[in-house]
Amino acid sequence: MSIITRLAVTSTALGMTVGAAFADCPVTSGSVRILANDFPALHAVVDNAEACVGEGAEFSKNHSTKHNEIQVAALTANPAEYTTKIVANSSIVPLLNDGLIRPLDDLVAKHGQNLQPNQLIRVDGKIMAIAFMANAQHLIVRQDILDQVGKGVPTSYEEVLDVAEAIRAAGIMEYPFAMLTKSDWNLGEEVVNMYLGHGGEFFKPGTAEVSINNEAGVATLNMLKSLMEYSNPDFLTYNTGAVVPLWESGELAMAVIWGSSVGGLLDDEGSTPEIVAATMPAGAMTVAGGSTPASSLWWDGFTIAANISDEDAEATFIAMVNGISDDMVMANNDKAVWLMESYKPGVAAEGVAAVAGAGAEPYPMLPYMGLLHSAFFQEVPDFLQGNESAEQALADIEAAYTAAAKEQGFLK
Numbered sequence: 001m002s003i004i005t006r007l008a009v010t011s012t013a014l015g016m017t018v019g020a021a022f023a024d025c026p027v028t029s030g031s032v033r034i035l036a037n038d039f040p041a042l043h044a045v046v047d048n049a050e051a052c053v054g055e056g057a058e059f060s061k062n063h064s065t066k067h068n069e070i071q072v073a074a075l076t077a078n079p080a081e082y083t084t085k086i087v088a089n090s091s092i093v094p095l096l097n098d099g100l101i102r103p104l105d106d107l108v109a110k111h112g113q114n115l116q117p118n119q120l121i122r123v124d125g126k127i128m129a130i131a132f133m134a135n136a137q138h139l140i141v142r143q144d145i146l147d148q149v150g151k152g153v154p155t156s157y158e159e160v161l162d163v164a165e166a167i168r169a170a171g172i173m174e175y176p177f178a179m180l181t182k183s184d185w186n187l188g189e190e191v192v193n194m195y196l197g198h199g200g201e202f203f204k205p206g207t208a209e210v211s212i213n214n215e216a217g218v219a220t221l222n223m224l225k226s227l228m229e230y231s232n233p234d235f236l237t238y239n240t241g242a243v244v245p246l247w248e249s250g251e252l253a254m255a256v257i258w259g260s261s262v263g264g265l266l267d268d269e270g271s272t273p274e275i276v277a278a279t280m281p282a283g284a285m286t287v288a289g290g291s292t293p294a295s296s297l298w299w300d301g302f303t304i305a306a307n308i309s310d311e312d313a314e315a316t317f318i319a320m321v322n323g324i325s326d327d328m329v330m331a332n333n334d335k336a337v338w339l340m341e342s343y344k345p346g347v348a349a350e351g352v353a354a355v356a357g358a359g360a361e362p363y364p365m366l367p368y369m370g371l372l373h374s375a376f377f378q379e380v381p382d383f384l385q386g387n388e389s390a391e392q393a394l395a396d397i398e399a400a401y402t403a404a405a406k407e408q409g410f411l412k
C-alpha cells in the first residue's frame with residue numbers, strides 16, 4: 001500500500017494553505033457520530049460540526065484520550081459505532097489497513113469545492129481524509145526564570161539539561177522540566193521524536209525489520225533518562241492533561257508539549273498574568289549535535305467510516321466540513337495551527353512553524369509503525385526507572401516488536 005508520508009506544511013505556508021470550506025447547513029436527516037481525541041482544538045471542530053446538525057438528524061460525540069484503542073473495534077461493527085473518526089498520521093493507518101474508512105472523492109466533489117489540494121490526504125490516488133490542522137511537539141519556556149539564572153532559550157536538549165541544572169542549583173525549582181512521558185502512547189512518541197533527532201532509522205530499508213538496537217537507540221534512551229532527572233518522579237503519569245495544569249500553576253520552567261496546547265497557555269484562563277506573560281514558545285530541540293529536530297510533524301483530519309449508510313456518510317461529511325469553517329477558525333484562532341485561509345498565525349503558532357521550517361520528519365505512516373510505538377512505551381519505563389540498561393531495553397523492544405510483527409504477518 002502506498003501511503004502519503006508528508007503533508008506539505010512549511011513555516012511560510014502555515015497561514016495560507018487552504019481555502020474556506022462551506023456546505024449547506026443544517027443537516028436535517030441521517031446520523032452524525034464523532035470519535036475524537038480530547039483537546040481544545042478538536043472540541044472546537046466538533047462543537048461547530050454539531051451546530052450544523054439540525055432537527056430531524058441525530059448527533060453524538062465521544063472525546064476520549066483512548067480514541068486510538070477504541071477506533072478499530074468501533075468502526076469494524078456494522079453499522080459502525082461512529083460515522084467519523086478524527087485521525088492523525090499514525091491513527092489513520094489501522095483504519096486503512098482494515099478497510100474501515102471510505103474514499104471521499106464523491107463527497108469532496110459534491111460538498112468540498114473550497115477544499116484545497118494539500119488538505120486532501122490521498123492513498124493510492126483516493127482521498128481518504130481531510131486535513132485541517134498541523135501539529136508538532138516543541139519546547140516552551142518561562143522567560144522570567146531563564147532570566148533569573150542568566151540563560152538563553154535552549155536550542156538543544158543538551159542546553160535544556162544545562163538550564164535545568166542552573167535552575168535547580170539556584171533553588172528555584174527542584175523539578176523544572178517536563179515532557180509527555182506517561183507510560184502509554186505519549187512515552188512512545190517521545191522515544192520516536194528523540195530517535196529521529198539522533199538521525200535514527202526505525203526499520204531496515206524496504207523491510208519491516210526493526211533497526212533501533214544501535215548507538216542512536218542507546219543515545220536516545222540515555223538522553224530521555226537524563227531529562228527525567230529534572231522531571232518530577234511521577235513523570236510516568238505525565239500527559240497533556242497533567243503537564244498543562246502544572247505549567248499554569250507555575251510549577252515548571254521548561255516543558256515539551258504539543259503546539260495545539262500552547263494557545264490555552266497564552267489565554268487568560270487557569271493561570272496568572274505573570275506566568276502567561278513569561279510563557280514563550282520555542283522551537284523543537286536538536287540533540288547530539290544533529291540538525292534534524294527531535295520532533296515529528298503531524299496533521300490532523302477527519303475520515304468517514306465505511307460501514308455506514310451513504311445517507312449518514314453525506315450528513316457526516318457536511319457537518320465536518322462546517323466544523324472546519326472560517327467562523328470556527330476565527331473564534332478559535334489560537335487553539336491550533338489551522339490549515340484554513342482565515343487562520344492568522346500568532347505567538348501560539350511559532351513553535352510548530354519552527355519545527356516545520358527546520359525540516360522535521362513526519363511521523364512514519366507505515367502499517368507496522370504502531371507495533372514498534374507500542375513496544376517503546378511498554379519496555380522503556382523499566383529503563384527510565386533504573387531497572388535495566390539501555391541495551392537491555394532495546395533488546396526487549398526489538399523482541400516485543402518482532403513477535404507482534406510476526407503475529408500480524410509483517411515478518412516471517
